[in-house]
Amino acid sequence: MAYLPLLALLALSSLLRSTTPAPAGLQLGLTHVDAGSPFTFTERVRRAAQRSRHRRELLEARLADSSGDIEVPITPSKFEYKLEFSIGTPELNVTAILDTGSELVWTQCRPCDPCVQQSTPVYDPANSSSFSRLPCTSPLYDYQVFKRFDPPTCHYAYGYGSGATQGVLAMETFTFGTKSVSNITFGCSKQSKGNFAGTSGIVGFGRGNLSLISQLGFRKFSYCLTSFNSSSSSQLRLGSLATPNGTASKVQSTPFLDDTNLYRVSLRGISLGEALLPIPNATFEYRRDELSGTVIDSGTGQTQLPNPVYEIVKQNITSLVGLPVVDLSSTIGLDLCFSVSSWPPPPVPDMTFHFDNADMTIPPANYMYPDQNAGAFCLVMQRSESNLTIVGNYQQQNMHVVYDVAGRMLSFMPARCEDL
Structure with a gap:
């Protein structure tokens, strides 16, 4: 820049x-x-998928040309x-x-x-x-x-x-x-x-x-996002009010990496349950001259993973669920879905994002979407052709997220956001 x-x-x-x-x-x-709209939960997931893809294109364009002299396409989103x-x-x-x-x-x-x-x-x-x-x-x-x-x-x-x-x-x-x-x-x-x-x-x-x-x-701000389909408002807190509620032992903190406008953090790996996925360490490495590293973003709905990472996550979830795979990308906007003949779907473990000195635990409701009407059970994440990982707000539901701008630190902990 x-x-x-x-x-x-x-x-x-x-x-x-x-x-x-x-x-x-x-x-x-x-x-x-989409709050207060007539859209069904499935329609809201599909719309969020479309917005997330456009959002990724925006952040990639902004990172690719940091001079400020950027021409961007005007697309509905x-x-x-x-x-x-x-x-x-x-x-x-x-x-x-x-x-x-x-x-x-x-x-x-x-x-x-x-x-x-x-x-x-x-x-x-x-x-x-x-x-x-x-x-x-x-x-x-x-x-x-x-x-x-x-x-x-x-x-x-x-x-x-x-x-x-x-x-x-x-x-x-x-x-x-x-x-x-x-x-x-x-x-x-x-x-x-x-x-x-x-x-x-x-x-x-x-x-x-x-x-x-x-x-x-x-010096800091925070938000706590209620469940995706909740009618309750989420809370944005600025200044002295932006403090995680709960015991200090539950608060996880990881540093921001640089002074760019985006909030970059260092992601080291991903686990499903107790199993650390076989993702090479260099995959998440931040290289200043490339579209790489990890950004936490309020404007991206669904987490975007580099294609090699997405494929590893996809393969492991497929093995865990053990049901026939169906591609619903044309209807819901999600390409990894499972056909469920009897309800409920099989249980899946927590997913964990391992940052520097902090673990973000993502419960099943924050990464798997059950659609009983369609008889489908879907991964609410998307693949990206670049090396940039974006942690979206769907994965941040019911989590108190604190941006300590002056202290260059991101903190988070589980919370019932409707009660804050």
Whole structure:
């Protein structure tokens, strides 16, 4: 990545410092993008599979070209979890996607052409007394995450696997519950394409200077995702509230690997029950010049495994289940399913991801999907042609996951997220 000189970084930090101190901690509700929809559980799994493939393409494109000058295809897709807050004076309620894989905070602004459909009124900066557009001379327009314009213009452009946004940079008051914070730098989107699940934009929670977590000055954040088919909201906690509940002995922690915007961790191996799968150690190795290593991501639904790893997992699960294999990739979007003639399916053991100094235990409900109507029992993971492993949110259900950004540490422990 082409990093800015130290003085420029200091200038950016000064520009992004809010004049209203953020509270010590915040708690917000998270809602799955398909919550409240008429989709069946099977349809939701299929839609999540499609979104996960598009999400992998986005992260791979971003890693392959870290200069910020990225062109991405515009394809129909959706992210996963959305949150609610207010923007402006007077306040306007908006919904936006939580994304730990990016850092820009943006919302659609009037006038906007073309604009994507959203479920709430479009924010109009002309109606807000706290709106302040950044001057064209602001160094933020030269920030490395934005597409470069030639010749330079007073606009930003940012791409996603599911769309793109272009507009102007500004500052505004954001309100989370009863807590208001002024002078948050955000993208006032004048053009947007793609499908953002009916929301008004995206809230980036990456490690860059523009992310919400960085601008609020919080050292850490956490989420606890309720079961995939639950009607209960999940919880997002910022600052002092982002602490795992439970005894210290149950908390597992592993370090983040580098200073890139994505949250990289070191995966060493995978077990099924007590059996460590025969995956060569070098398979998960992170090489800075390749699409490799492991990323934990809130915006990817289903875990993506490099093809050699996926095949080993597939072979071992097939041996454990011992039922006829059926390919339902065209209907459910999952290519490893078993035909079940009598219900329930046979039991399977926990799966464990072995990170540096930490083991993430994934119960059967978080990696196998039983569909009684279809008489199928399916692996809810996908293969990837690259060497990049992405730990998705389906595998993080009922797990309290803490991102200690300042301490460069990921922590997690099992939890009943509906009770938090």
